[in-house]
Amino acid sequence: xxxxxxxxxxxxxxxxxxxxxxxxxxxxxxxxxxxxxxxxxxxxxxxxxxxxxxxxxxxxxxxxxxxxxxxxxxxxxxxxxxxxxxxxxxxxxxxxxxxxxxxxxxxxxxxxxxxxxxxxxxxxxxxxxxxxxxxxxxxxxxxxxxxxxxxxxxxxxxxxxxxxxxxxxxxxxxxxxxxxxxxxxxxxxxxxxxxxxxxxxxxxxxxxxxxxxxxxxxxxxxxxxxxxxxxxxxxxxxxxxxxxxxxxxxxxxxxxxxxxxxxxxxxxxxxxxxxxxxxxxxxxxxxxxxxxxxxxxxxxxxxxxxxxxxxxxxxxxxxxxxxxxxxxxxxxxxxxxxxxxxxxxxxxxxxxxxxxxxxxxxx
Amino acid sequence: xxxxxxxxxxxxxxxxxxxxxxxxxxxxxxxxxxxxxxxxxxxxxxxxxxxxxxxxxxxxxxxxxxxxxxxxxxxxxxxxxxxxxxxxxxxxxxxxxxxxxxxxxxxxxxxxxxxxxxxxxxxxxxxxxxxxxxxxxxxxxxxxxxxxxxxxxxxxxxxxxxxxxxxxxxxxxxxxxxxxxxxxxxxxxxxxxxxxxxxxxxxxxxxxxxxxxxxxxxxxxxxxxxxxxxxxxxxxxxxxxxxxxxxxxxxxxxxxxxxxxxxxxxxxxxxxxxxxxxxxxxxxxxxxxxxxxxxxxxxxxxxxxxxxxxxxxxxxxxxxxxxxxxxxxxxxxxxxxxxxxxxxxxxxxxxxxxxxxxxxxxxxxxxxxxxxxxxxxxxxxxxxxxxxxxxxxxxxxxxxxxxxxxxxxxxxxxxxxxxxxxxxxxxxxxxxxxx
Numbered sequence: 001x002x003x004x005x006x007x008x009x010x011x012x013x014x015x016x017x018x019x020x021x022x023x024x025x026x027x028x029x030x031x032x033x034x035x036x037x038x039x040x041x042x043x044x045x046x047x048x049x050x051x052x053x054x055x056x057x058x059x060x061x062x063x064x065x066x067x068x069x070x071x072x073x074x075x076x077x078x079x080x081x082x083x084x085x086x087x088x089x090x091x092x093x094x095x096x097x098x099x100x101x102x103x104x105x106x107x108x109x110x111x112x113x114x115x116x117x118x119x120x121x122x123x124x125x126x127x128x129x130x131x132x133x134x135x136x137x138x139x140x141x142x143x144x145x146x147x148x149x150x151x152x153x154x155x156x157x158x159x160x161x162x163x164x165x166x167x168x169x170x171x172x173x174x175x176x177x178x179x180x181x182x183x184x185x186x187x188x189x190x191x192x193x194x195x196x197x198x199x200x201x202x203x204x205x206x207x208x209x210x211x212x213x214x215x216x217x218x219x220x221x222x223x224x225x226x227x228x229x230x231x232x233x234x235x236x237x238x239x240x241x242x243x244x245x246x247x248x249x250x251x252x253x254x255x256x257x258x259x260x261x262x263x264x265x266x267x268x269x270x271x272x273x274x275x276x277x278x279x280x281x282x283x284x285x286x287x288x289x290x291x292x293x294x295x296x297x298x299x300x301x302x303x304x305x306x307x308x309x310x311x312x313x314x315x316x317x318x319x320x321x322x323x324x325x326x327x328x329x330x331x332x333x334x335x336x337x338x339x340x341x342x343x344x345x346x347x348x349x350x351x352x353x354x355x356x357x358x359x360x361x362x363x
Numbered sequence: 364x365x366x367x368x369x370x371x372x373x374x375x376x377x378x379x380x381x382x383x384x385x386x387x388x389x390x391x392x393x394x395x396x397x398x399x400x401x402x403x404x405x406x407x408x409x410x411x412x413x414x415x416x417x418x419x420x421x422x423x424x425x426x427x428x429x430x431x432x433x434x435x436x437x438x439x440x441x442x443x444x445x446x447x448x449x450x451x452x453x454x455x456x457x458x459x460x461x462x463x464x465x466x467x468x469x470x471x472x473x474x475x476x477x478x479x480x481x482x483x484x485x486x487x488x489x490x491x492x493x494x495x496x497x498x499x500x501x502x503x504x505x506x507x508x509x510x511x512x513x514x515x516x517x518x519x520x521x522x523x524x525x526x527x528x529x530x531x532x533x534x535x536x537x538x539x540x541x542x543x544x545x546x547x548x549x550x551x552x553x554x555x556x557x558x559x560x561x562x563x564x565x566x567x568x569x570x571x572x573x574x575x576x577x578x579x580x581x582x583x584x585x586x587x588x589x590x591x592x593x594x595x596x597x598x599x600x601x602x603x604x605x606x607x608x609x610x611x612x613x614x615x616x617x618x619x620x621x622x623x624x625x626x627x628x629x630x631x632x633x634x635x636x637x638x639x640x641x642x643x644x645x646x647x648x649x650x651x652x653x654x655x656x657x658x659x660x661x662x663x664x665x666x667x668x669x670x671x672x673x674x675x676x677x678x679x680x681x682x683x684x685x686x687x688x689x690x691x692x693x694x695x696x697x698x699x700x701x702x703x704x705x706x707x708x709x710x711x712x713x714x715x716x717x718x719x720x721x722x723x724x725x726x727x728x729x730x731x732x733x734x735x736x737x738x739x740x741x742x743x744x745x746x747x748x749x750x751x752x753x754x755x756x757x758x759x760x761x762x763x764x765x766x767x768x769x770x771x772x773x774x775x776x777x778x779x780x781x782x783x784x785x786x787x788x789x790x791x792x793x794x795x796x797x798x
Contacts, residue, residue, distance in 0.1 A: 129687065132683070135680070156385045158382070228382055
């Protein structure tokens with residue numbers, strides 16, 4: 001059995017894509033037909049043991065989809081536009097039609113921490129400085145300027161605090177994903193309830209808590225540093241060191257909204273496209289269709305040959321009727337730029353695809 | 364396991380529950396008595412700062428107390444121009460302008476002190492007192508000073524030597540000019556540090572010689588003309604401990620002439636350095652002094668910009684200048700103010716209490732000066748007279764006409780040289796007289 005409810009309060013099916021290895025918790029009991037990420041149809045149900053690990057953590061917060069329909073349509077249209085000789089499947093309408101709601105996971109860590117700490121804290125203060133200008137005839141002109149500087153002082157202390165919902169990446173590609181899609185506004189996150197996600201697919205974490213712990217420790221330290229800065233009444237903090245003892249660690253999930261879609265390239269391979277669920281920012285591979293470009297190039301080439309042949313025929317006919325020689329020469333010469341233009345579509349698509357390929361797909 | 368909190372740290376307020384914060388303990392200045400009285404702990408006589416020993420000495424029983432604070436020199440703390448300090452300095456203008464009435468802790472007599480005085484010697488019992496005035500900002504107290512290194516005996520010797528060192532002064536001055544008043548006084552000074560970064564642009568003139576064809580007289584000629592080219596550059600200069608006097612009561616000219624104080628000998632302020640000496644609080648405020656220092660800095664920076672130009676011919680000069688790392692100190696520096704009478708007239712002299720440099724007024728013996736000037740032009744005049752006589756004789760003895768002409772030329776040269784030296788001498792005498 002791969003259908004479980006776990007801490008989710010609703011039935012979800014664990015599945016994995018055999019091409020990109022993304023794991024999902026699909027809604028209901030219906031298996032996914034295609035991978036929302038790479039479009040592969042090689043979706044495999046996870047066995048019970050693997051599926052159990054996905055249910056190990058319960059969702060706590062959900063960042064809702066908030067991108068407006070108009071914005072989304074504009075962003076998708078902008079993505080599809082500007083590609084020379086795009087594949088027939090790369091249209092705004094097709095991309096819109098295939099949109100799937102997808103949630104990316106992020107760990108939320110709660111912990112009680114006791115620690116001794118030390119740091120340098122900075123206090124801002126203003127100083128008065130001067131800028132002067134001199135010009136022959138005009139003399140000196142003085143302007144008083146104010147600059148803000150920081151005065152650094154050492155502080156030590158002890159803390160005994162509960163840290164709630166410290167966000168830690170649950171995916172190896174989380175940083176790369178946020179780099180290409182942009183960050184998520186977490187302030188509007190809602191409490192998870194069964195049914196909140198509706199038919200959306202959830203990507204399962206590929207980091208278990210033990211793997212994510214080093215980053216969680218760093219995130220907790222950063223949160224603690226900021227709280228110590230606030231406690232010290234300072235404006236800045238640096239060189240923060242602590243010796244923490246953790247208790248009551250709890251791991252839950254926060255779900256981030258993403259829309260997934262895809263288009264088929266020349267070879268019929270689905271090309272992934274991801275869209276930020278809050279801002280509508282689109283990220284995906286853009287490819288021109290070399291097949292279309294070749295067809296158009298061949299057509300133009302054929303026209304050039306036909307024109308040249310006509311010119312040749314007229315030139316031969318001029319042996320009997322000399323005035324045709326001029327027309328024949330004009331046609332033969334006109335065939336040359338037309339023939340040269342035949343190379344444009346292929347060259348343009350080749351250059352565009354080459355430029356796109358130089359930008360590595362990060363996720 | 365290391366102790367918590369570390370030594371020297373004390374608990375401070377925390378803005379968040381569950382977090383304790385400890386900060387290094389701030390050295391709180393002891394509540395200063397408004398007046399410090401110097402008494403010998405052994406015999407209760409009055410003690411005073413001894414320049415020779417560099418500490419407090421009891422003239423009665425010989426008790427000695429070594430210097431209160433070590434030399435910090437250039438490491439003496441400098442202060443930034445924070446908005447808070449600048450505002451306090453603005454409010455402080457006029458601070459300490461009222462007279463203070465002091466009640467002597469030894470004999471109970473009351474003395475009224477003029478504004479700006481930091482020390483007093485009770486006129487009734489002779490005890491030395493140092494006033495700890497309330498400054499509007501803690502930074503605006505004298506925090507460092509350069510102690511006296513030159514003792515009064517050496518001052519007398521320096522002044523005697525100086526009085527007799529010029530031939531322009533009366534011969535009897537060295538012996539007759541007795542120093543009647545020798546007062547050691549701590550003079551308030553501001554020290555300023557800053558870095559100036561300037562960028563400049565100007566037209567720089569280059570002399571170019573070329574040949575041209577003059578159609579009017581159909582010849583080739585050579586001419587020199589100035590070609591102006593735009594040049595630009597940037598200059599960075601660092602200023603360290605630029606001294607500006609904080610006293611408007613003493614002669615700025617005399618102060619300027621003895622101003623070579625070495626800030627490497629700064630020590631933290633302690634009232635014991637002031638015992639038995641006079642000391643003044645500043646009356647030229649921080650902002651006015653800083654404006655004067657900036658003026659010196661920017662002029663020096665401008666000269667450095669000019670020096671970068673490829674020639675000395677510069678026009679349409681513009682520059683922009685940024686100050687950075689500005690800081691200041693309020694210090695007291697040692698000086699002796701001397702007075703002597705000569706011919707019934709009072710004259711003032713100042714001696715740098717650290718280096719012994721001296722500057723002051725000296726009477727000029729104008730008779731000697733004019734005699735000297737006359738001696739300078741006399742050879743030319745006499746020779747000229749001789750030349751005229753020889754020329755006149757030329758009417759009778761023709762060869763003497765040529766001799767007379769030659770003598771006149773030499774006389775003219777001698778007269779010019781004598782006149783130049785005479786003017787220089789007169790100027791020197793006038794400058795000495797004008798101090």
